[in-house]
Amino acid sequence: xxxxxxxxxxxxxxxxxxxxxxxxxxxxxxxxxxxxxxxxxxxxxxxxxxxxxxxxxxxxxxxxxxxxxxxxxxxxxxxxxxxxxxxxxxxxxxxxxxxxxxxxxxxxxxxxxxxxxxxxxxxxxxxxxxxxxxxx
Numbered sequence: 001x002x003x004x005x006x007x008x009x010x011x012x013x014x015x016x017x018x019x020x021x022x023x024x025x026x027x028x029x030x031x032x033x034x035x036x037x038x039x040x041x042x043x044x045x046x047x048x049x050x051x052x053x054x055x056x057x058x059x060x061x062x063x064x065x066x067x068x069x070x071x072x073x074x075x076x077x078x079x080x081x082x083x084x085x086x087x088x089x090x091x092x093x094x095x096x097x098x099x100x101x102x103x104x105x106x107x108x109x110x111x112x113x114x115x116x117x118x119x120x121x122x123x124x125x126x127x128x129x130x131x132x133x134x135x136x
Contacts, residue, residue, distance in 0.1 A: 001065040008049045008060040008076060016045050020064055027066040033130060037070055040128050041107045044074050047105075051122065052078025069113065071129045078124060082107070083115045115117065 004019045006012050020041050024034045041062075048060050053076075063073040083105045109115050114129040 003061055003063045006060040008045075008052055008078070010046060010049045010060055012049070013042060013045055015085050016062060018063065023064045023066055024070065027070075028071065029066070029132065030116060033070070033132065036104060037072065037113045037130055040112055040130075041072055041075055042130065043105070043108050043128055044072075047083065047092050048074060048076050048078065048124075050083065051096075052076045056075050066132070069131045074126045075123050080119045080124060080136075081121070084115060084117045127128070 002019075002023055003089050004016065022033065024037060029037075030043060045060065045062075052058065052060070055091055058076060058078055060074055060076045063071075063075075065071045110127060111130070112128045114115065114127070116127045118125050
């Protein structure tokens with residue numbers, strides 16, 4: 001398992017994606033899988049950077065392990081918040097009638113095989129995982 005601790009700042013998004021993609025490429029992950037994981041990582045990181053510490057600043061630690069599945073764990077000591085409790089957007093409503101926000105978390109839950117949240121020792125811990133399916 002590799003880890004990266006970095007300031008939760010949107011300007012660090014490319015560093016975070018490079019960290020994750022380095023691991024995925026080392027394990028020869030398919031481009032479609034890599035894209036889905038990148039979207040999930042971007043959504044989670046941007047949410048932490050935008051909301052976890054505001055108006056203060058703080059760090060996020062990102063862990064990644066790749067085996068039969070890719071597991072990415074985010075830990076921050078920001079404001080406790082479980083994004084999985086967010087109400088799913090009503091996609092049947094016209095766009096002009098929908099609430100703002102919520103689509104990113106919805107997409108993460110749809111794309112990943114597992115999404116878990118817990119708050120332990122004053123840390124928000126969000127885990128996303130995606131099974132690696134080998135092409136035959």
